[in-house]
Amino acid sequence: MTTLAPSPAHTGTRTEGPGHGDAFTAHMYSLEYTPEHGWHDGRLGALEPLSLHPATIGLHYAQVIFEGMKAFRQQDGSVALFRPEANAARFNRSAARLAMPHLPVDDYLAAVDEVVRADQGELSDHPEHSIYVRPLMIGTDVNLMLRPSRDFRFMVMAFVAGGFFGDEVEAVSVHVSRDHSRAMPGGTGDVKCAANYGPSFVAQREAEAAGCQQVVWLDSAEHRWVEEMGGMNLFFVRGSGPDAEITTTPLTGTLLPGVTRDSLLRIAARLGHRVAERPITVDEWRKGCADGDITEVFACGTAAVVTPVGKVRDRDGDWLIGDGTPGPTTTRLRRTLTDIQHGRVPAPDGWLRPIPPARQM
Numbered sequence: 442m443t444t445l446a447p448s449p450a451h452t453g454t455r456t457e458g459p460g461h462g463d464a465f466t467a468h469m470y471s472l473e474y475t476p477e478h479g480w481h482d483g484r485l486g487a488l489e490p491l492s493l494h495p496a497t498i499g500l501h502y503a504q505v506i507f508e509g510m511k512a513f514r515q516q517d518g519s520v521a522l523f524r525p526e527a528n529a530a531r532f533n534r535s536a537a538r539l540a541m542p543h544l545p546v547d548d549y550l551a552a553v554d555e556v557v558r559a560d561q562g563e564l565s566d567h568p569e570h571s572i573y574v575r576p577l578m579i580g581t582d583v584n585l586m587l588r589p590s591r592d593f594r595f596m597v598m599a600f601v602a603g604g605f606f607g608d609e610v611e612a613v614s615v616h617v618s619r620d621h622s623r624a625m626p627g628g629t630g631d632v633k634c635a636a637n638y639g640p641s642f643v644a645q646r647e648a649e650a651a652g653c654q655q656v657v658w659l660d661s662a663e664h665r666w667v668e669e670m671g672g673m674n675l676f677f678v679r680g681s682g683p684d685a686e687i688t689t690t691p692l693t694g695t696l697l698p699g700v701t702r703d704s705l706l707r708i709a710a711r712l713g714h715r716v717a718e719r720p721i722t723v724d725e726w727r728k729g730c731a732d733g734d735i736t737e738v739f740a741c742g743t744a745a746v747v748t749p750v751g752k753v754r755d756r757d758g759d760w761l762i763g764d765g766t767p768g769p770t771t772t773r774l775r776r777t778l779t780d781i782q783h784g785r786v787p788a789p790d791g792w793l794r795p796i797p798p799a800r801q802m
Contacts, residue, residue: 458603461604462602463600464600465488466488466556466559466560466572466599466600466601467487467488467559468485468486468487468559469596470484470486470556470597471486472544472594473592473594474593480548493581494583496583496584496585498580498588498590499579499580499581499590502587503636504540504580504590505577505635506633507578507635508528508529508531509575510528510573510743511572511573511602512557512564512571513571513783514564514570514783515783515793520557520572520796521784521794521796522553522794523700523793524700525794527700528576531633532544532633533546534631534632535633535634536578538632541580541590544578552576552597553597556574557599559799561796561799563601564601567603568779568783569604570602571601571782572600572602573599573600573743574599575598575599576596576597577597578593578594579596580592581593610772612765612767613655613748613750614652614751615653615654615657615670616653616655618647618658619659620644621641621643622660623661624658624695625661625662626661627694630668630694630696631694631695631697632697641672644656652754655670656671658670659723661695665723665724666721666722667721667722667723667726668690668696669696670740670750671740672697672744673742673744673748674696674697674702674740674742675689675739676702676738676739676741677721677726678736678737678738678770679729683712685715686714687705687717688716688719689702689706690719690720691718691719691720692718699741699742699743701742701743701747704792705774707789708781709774712773712774712777726753727757730760730761730762736763736768737768737769737770739771739774747775747778749766749768749771750762751763751766751767781793
């Protein structure tokens with residue numbers, strides 16, 4: 442395991458109303474890889490700009506992967522990470538898919554721990570706020586030959602996050618994309634690489650032009666099977682109350698296996714719901730809402746947590762889900778998940794990783 446440099450003392454100010462994505466914390470962690478020395482030179486320092494040669498392989502050939510996870514304030518004032526081992530495992534699956542080196546899980550976790558420990562003082566007690574942690578690996582060879590990089594840099598940075606769609610939980614509107622595809626069989630849809638996201642922006646802009654907050658992706662072959670919402674997994678609620686069935690699209694190789702997705706499947710079963718993974722078409726979704734079979738729909742992800750979907754816009758006709766407001770099953774699942782994350786109710790074994798207080802120099 443790489444030896445970590447001592448973290449400096451940090452007395453951050455608590456961020457109020459941070460939004461999402463730019464309230465960066467003070468520190469970053471960096472680790473280098475070469476074939477000769479493996480992973481080495483792990484160090485914690487100030488968050489600072491990178492100096493990269495214009496011919497850096499990762500910039501040209503998208504040999505870049507990343508993760509996203511959160512740390513939450515607990516009831517005793519401490520901070521804990523939510524299921525970071527699951528993110529570490531997915532990170533290494535992404536690395537294998539992009540011909541990048543395996544990063545030992547202990548090194549990954551130690552790096553994340555260092556950043557959160559140094560910057561935990563910047564997290565408020567607001568129940569919708571968290572520290573969003575972004576591990577990143579990039580190929581750093583300076584060479585424009587079309588080949589994988591040999592040298593790499595692993596970094597961890599973080600920001601204080603509010604709600605992805607704002608601090609109030611409200612239903613969002615979504616736009617079904619019929620002209621663009623997020624992923625295809627045999628591609629990289631099931632890994633978290635940078636190349637997956639840039640091509641999605643044009644469809645997201647079309648959704649916004651249609652008055653919607655997010656885009657719904659369909660399969661690339663027939664453009665009729667529902668896959669994801671933006672960068673989030675989708676869930677469908679059939680029925681109501683304790684007998685409601687919770688379903689989500691199965692992992693076919695074109696969907697990202699979300700950690701929040703997996704957590705909600707387990708939480709729903711724990712609450713007594715029937716859970717299932719099965720495909721659904723846009724037409725089935727529309728009809729299910731019309732006849733009352735599908736009563737609620739929500740998306741989930743690290744950033745979005747659990748986000749209700751209230752309205753769908755599609756070229757073949759728009760429709761409401763229920764009355765267009767957050768439903769009781771969605772609300773209960775969200776509350777249970779956030780209660781676990783904040784330590785208000787017992788978490789399943791291994792779901793919370795406590796972070797020790799910052800070191801004092």
